[in-house]
Structure formats: structure tokens, C-alpha cells
Amino acid sequence: EETNDGVVDGVRVPVVRLKFGEVSEASNVVVLPVCRAKEKEREVLEAPWECKSQGEFGLVVAEKGWKSWVVLPGWEPIYGLRNGGVVVSFSDARVLPWKVNRWYMEEAILVVADRGRKEVAADDGFYLVAVDGEGLKVERGSALKERGVEESLGTVVVVVRPPREVTDDQLNDEDWE
Amino acid sequence: EETNDGVVDGVRVPVVRLKFGEVSEASNVVVLPVCRAKEKEREVLEAPWECKSQGEFGLVVAEKGWKSWVVLPGWEPIYGLRNGGVVVSFSDARVLPWKVNRWYMEEAILVVADRGRKEVAADDGFYLVAVDGEGLKVERGSALKERGVEESLGTVVVVVRPPREVTDDQLNDEDWE
Numbered sequence: 001e002e003t004n005d006g007v008v009d010g011v012r013v014p015v016v017r018l019k020f021g022e023v024s025e026a027s028n029v030v031v032l033p034v035c036r037a038k039e040k041e042r043e044v045l046e047a048p049w050e051c052k053s054q055g056e057f058g059l060v061v062a063e064k065g066w067k068s069w070v071v072l073p074g075w076e077p078i079y080g081l082r083n084g085g086v087v088v089s090f091s092d093a094r095v096l097p098w099k100v101n102r103w104y105m106e107e108a109i110l111v112v113a114d115r116g117r118k119e120v121a122a123d124d125g126f127y128l129v130a131v132d133g134e135g136l137k138v139e140r141g142s143a144l145k146e147r148g149v150e151e152s153l154g155t156v157v158v159v160v161r162p163p164r165e166v167t168d169d170q171l172n173d174e175d176w177e
Numbered sequence: 178e179e180t181n182d183g184v185v186d187g188v189r190v191p192v193v194r195l196k197f198g199e200v201s202e203a204s205n206v207v208v209l210p211v212c213r214a215k216e217k218e219r220e221v222l223e224a225p226w227e228c229k230s231q232g233e234f235g236l237v238v239a240e241k242g243w244k245s246w247v248v249l250p251g252w253e254p255i256y257g258l259r260n261g262g263v264v265v266s267f268s269d270a271r272v273l274p275w276k277v278n279r280w281y282m283e284e285a286i287l288v289v290a291d292r293g294r295k296e297v298a299a300d301d302g303f304y305l306v307a308v309d310g311e312g313l314k315v316e317r318g319s320a321l322k323e324r325g326v327e328e329s330l331g332t333v334v335v336v337v338r339p340p341r342e343v344t345d346d347q348l349n350d351e352d353w354e
Binding site for chain 2: 108
């Protein structure tokens with residue numbers, strides 16, 4: 001279940017829906033390198049680590065070239081994340097370990113992870129991992145610990161859903177089916 | 178002389194000052210590859226040509242990797258420029274061919290050029306060129322034609338000035354000196 005502010009109950013990772021023009025209302029924006037989920041961990045490991053914001057125009061200067069980038073509002077969990085921050089784009093939300101409704105399943109999501117925090121530290125934290133045969137997934141700390149996994153690709157700091165014409169309040173699977 | 182709307186009189190290139198948080202008020206933003214003026218034409222020739230905006234999150238996908246990028250508001254001259262669009266960052270405005278006041282000289286500028294329009298077509302157009310011994314400059318079409326230069330690195334579509342605490346209306350060299 002998602003609460004109004006986009007935070008899933010009992011889950012420490014905010015799930016935020018972008019608003020139209022929001023990369024926008026933010027007084028600052030963050031530019032992060034994007035990896036394709038289908039490339040598994042390869043791109044997550046290769047993506048530039050350091051993306052400095054430089055000078056008066058806020059030029060983004062990475063330590064190496066990268067093809068794909070995303071501009072996000074400077075939300076609290078993302079801002080200041082530039083070292084080791086990375087975004088993985090998934091075609092739907094099935095990679096998330098919590099139950100999702102039908103609409104959610106049909107939506108693309110972005111998972112923003114901090115590669116500077118690879119250690120599987122918190123039971124109720126969420127981590128980006130590469131699972132053999134399944135590719136990239138988001139898993140709960142407790143589930144990883146049970147399997148003896150101590151290191152992830154990075155701690156998940158926020159999950160971003162795409163902007164929608166209709167708000168979730170107006171159209172809700174649970175309410176109408 | 179600069180008019181209030183940032184358009185230099187008699188010059189067909191808008192000179193626009195960024196506002197704080199403006200990459201921002203725009204309902205859309207544009208991400209363009211940035212070249213350093215000190216690298217002369219090398220980076221302008223090498224920078225990715227095609228930077229597609231992809232999917233619901235507006236991911237920027239270039240045809241090759243690049244280190245440095247800038248996010249600009251989707252101003253009319255910039256929007257839709259992604260193929261061949263490039264930004265050159267200069268430490269001051271002395272590369273511009275029109276007279277600039279003292280403040281202007283002390284400011285960094287970004288020159289946004291369209292590499293898809295290399296031909297020196299209009300007398301009163303402005304073009305990005307590499308001048309032997311001087312590096313990158315912005316020159317007037319008429320000046321280039323006089324020297325028999327028919328091809329530039331690209332047509333200049335907008336010059337961007339950094340945001341300022343004090344507006345130009347409040348503090349003006351001509352008025353106060």
C-alpha cells in the first residue's frame with residue numbers, strides 16, 4: 001500500500017511519482033547516469049562514479065564518458081548523491097520485492113541506487129542486486145542476509161514512477177475492482 | 178546594448194540570462210553535451226550528435242559517451258535542437274563579436290550552436306568558428322564572408338549568461354559610472 005506522500009508503509013525507500021513539469025519546480029536538479037536493466041550489472045559497474053556539478057551553469061562533469069543520463073528534481077535522498085549515484089531503468093515494477101497492483105506492474109520505473117553503500121546493512125533496507133538467471137532486482141536486506149549475501153551493487157535510495165495524467169487518488173485498482 | 182528581453186539590438190542571436198531555479202520553471206528541459214573552449218574545435222567535432230529524449234522519464238540517450246553535459250530550460254531556440262546541438266563553455270564573453278560592458282566581460286557564458294547548420298548563410302547571423310591562434314570565437318556572417326569563409330562549426334542559436342543575485346536593471350555600468 002502506498003501512502004499519500006509516496007512512501008510505502010513499513011518500507012524505508014520512498015516511491016515517488018514524478019509530476020509533469022516537476023524537473024522543473026525543483027530549485028535544483030540532479031543529473032545521474034542511467035543503466036539499462038537488460039545489461040545486468042555490467043553498466044552499473046561501468047557507469048561514471050563521480051558526476052560533479054561545476055560552475056555557475058551547473059555543468060555536469062563526469063570522470064568518464066557515458067551515453068545515457070536522466071535529470072531528476074533535487075529530492076532530498078538524491079541530492080548530494082552524485083558520487084556513486086546511479087539510475088537503473090526498468091520496463092516495469094516487477095523487480096521490486098513488495099506487492100504491487102496492476103497499474104504499477106504496467107509502469108516503467110527508475111531505481112536510484114548509491115553504489116557507495118554496497119554493504120547489506122539494514123534488514124528493512126533495499127538493495128540493488130544481480131540475481132543469476134534473473135538479472136537486476138531490488139531485494140530486501142533481510143532476504144539477502146538469509147541467503148548470506150553481504151554485498152549488493154548499491155543501496156536503493158528512491159524509486160521513481162513516471163508522471164501520469166490521472167492521479168492515483170482518482171483511479172485506484174483496490175477501490176474499483 | 179541589451180534590451181530587457183535579452184535580445185541584443187540588431188543581432189539575431191538571443192542573449193539570455195538564466196534565472197535562479199529556472200532550469201526549473203520550464204515545463205521541459207534540454208540536456209546538451211558541453212565542450213570546453215580551451216579544447217578548440219576538437220571537442221565540438223567529437224561531441225555526440227544525436228541526443229534523443231526517451232520514454233516517460235525523458236532519459237537522454239546519446240549515440241556515444243560524453244563526459245560533460247548541461248541542463249537548460251527548453252527555450253524555443255534550443256528545443257528540438259538535439260541533433261547536432263552543442264554547447265561551448267567560455268570563461269568570459271570576449272569571444273563575442275559585439276561590444277560588451279565590463280560586467281559582461283567578467284562573466285562566463287555558454288554558446289549554444291547547431292552543428293547541423295554549418296554554412297555561413299546570413300550576413301547578420303552568428304557562427305561558431307575556430308580561428309588560428311585564437312581558438313574558438315563567435316563571428317558575424319558578414320565578417321566571415323569578407324574573409325571567404327563559407328563553413329563554420331555551427332550556427333549560434335543562443336548565448337546564455339549565468340544567474341545573478343542582482344538584476345541588470347538594478348546595477349548597470351553605463352548608468353553609474
